[in-house]
Structures are given as structure tokens and as C-alpha cells.
Amino acid sequence: MMPEGTEPKGTATDTVTGTVTTVGFLGPAGTFSEQAILRDPQLANSSHVPYGQTTEVLFAVDAGEVDFGVVPVENAIEGSVNAVIDTLAFDVNVLIQREVLEPVSLSLLTIPGTPVESIERLYAIPIAAAQCREWIRENLPNVKHVAANSNAEAAQLVAEGNDSRSAAIANDRAGHIYSLESAAAGIEDHKGNATRFVTLGRGHIPAPTGHDKTSIVVFQKSDEPGSLLAILQEFAARAINLSLLLSRPTKQSFGEYCFVLDLDGHISDPVVADCLLNLRAKQGAVKFLGSYPAASENGHEVRQQATSAMVEANKWMSELQGLIG
Secondary structure (H helix, E strand, C coil), X not given: CCCCCCCCCCCCECCCCCCECEEEEECCCCCHHHHHHHHCCCCCCCEEEEECCHHHHHHHHHHCCCCEEEEEEEECCCEECHHHHHHHHHCCCCEEEEEEEEECCCEEEXXXXXXXXXXXXXXXXXXHHHHCHHHHHHHCCCCEEEECCCHHHHHHHHHHHCCCCEEEEECHHHHHHCCCEEEECCCCCCXXXXXXXXXXXXXXXXXXXXXXXXXXXEECCCCCCXXXXXXXXXXXXXXXXXXXXXXXXXXXXXXXXXXXXXXXXXXXXXXXXXXXXXXXXXXXXXXXXXXXXXXXXCHHHHHHHHHHHHHHHHXXXXXXXXXXX
């Protein structure tokens, strides 16, 4: 069932069925997840359904409660969002439809007129607090940390408490929604930070655009020396660039891992299809997470170079085979 109190935020309608497109996200209103939805023209005018946990969004898409879901998978500073990665790998059968890079800038939000030095409690999600650890150490060394489920919830809790001794780490939009003041802006330790969000759906692979990415999970056939190398050689032999390689425990036994990989290209590309086919045949278990438009700026150039090299290699091989007989 959808959460109570959900209200449509738009009017995007399927012209065939007449139904409104629904998109799940980590709520409440004001999260970076919602910002990622609003940045996407195809999702901005849909009905936005907030959930209390990011993983709940994944299960909602899998169960058909919503048409799509938008979740974070990787942050430029803190790395992969493991709860999302693990749920995609082990618990649900959904496909990535596209990705977006959402800039991340964090502020210290307070009840208007609150001096920073009076703050005793700091509401934040752990990953946001980690991105601001240097600023917190220098300005609020003795503050008590209170975990929230999202940056918007942190702002909401401070607003509802109306306590001048409390503050939240969140984005400025959350501050605007919950009538809080930005006591300090841009408090993240590393500028240029961003989070990669993906849109998830069911049973559909977007058509290739020429600037695409494919995500898979590869389970080792056996834990033995050289097993990871054997996997990576499949990509190296075909000049396929990997943009992510992440090992995750399979949760079956200690020391047993699978590998989450992002690679340049689309499953419709013959070289990518051949690579996945060989991985499936040799490794035994490969979970396909999707082929979708990539958000990176130089991916197309890398693939063009790889394709040119493969074309040249095929020409060379054809010339040699032409000498047979």
C-alpha cells in the first residue's frame, strides 16, 4: 500500500491508459531525491509518492505500488549507498531506466535568529553529517548527533520542535519548505560534491542512445585465485570501460563476495552482449540491472575510441582470414 497522506504533485498522464504516472522517492518533501525528480522533465509532473526509507522505494517499484522510483546509488565523497546496492542485487527485480547527477550543497538550518554557538543538537542523516565532519568539528565540536531518515526529515524535526538549541543539516530547499533559516551555507567539506541517482522501473530496457551504461552483478562460480581477474579479462579483451567495480558480501557465508559493475555501452551493442554472454556461461550467475542513458560527459568519447579499436582489430582479423586456403 502507498503511504497515507500522499498527494499528487503533478499531472503526467499516460495517453493510452489515462493513468497518472507515480514516482516513489525518499521523503518527506525537500530531499535530494525529490530534487532529482524535479530535475527530470519526464518525472517532474508526475505524482510523487514519499517513503520513509530508501529501500522501501525499491520494494514499492518491485511490487507495482508505483510506476517508477528514484534512489541514490553513489555519492562522490562517501561512495556507494550499500543498502540500495544490496537491495538491487539480492531482493528485487527492477531495471534502471536512467541516471542523473544531482549537485549536493548542504546548509546548517535553524529556527530563525538562532546563533550557531547555542546549538546543542544536530539532526542529520549519517551520510550528510559525514560530508560535513570537518565543519562540525571546527564549529560544533560538542554537539549531540541525532539521526534522521532523510535531510528533509531532519529539517522537519527541527521546525516541529521549534527549539533554538537544535539544527539540521539539509539543502536550502528543505529550509524553505519548513521555514528554517540557513545559519551557515555550503558547510560540506569538499566542494563540487554530487550524488548519482537512478530511476527504476519494471520490465523495460530503454533504447540505446549512443551514450549508455550497463549495470550488472556477477557472482563468482568459485572462490579461487584469479577468479576476479577472469571476470575483468572479459571486459579488457573487448575494450569495454568499467566505471564502477564494487565487491559486496553475498550474505551466504563469510568471505563470499559478488561484484557490482557499471560498464560503458548498451546490451544491444554486440560487444557488450557478447561479454555478458561469456560471463554468464563461465561464471554461472549474472544479474542484469539495466542498460540506460549515462549522465557522464566523456562516456561517449571513450566508447567511440573503444569501438574504433575494435573495428580496426576486426578488419585486421578479416584480412588474415582472407589468406586462408
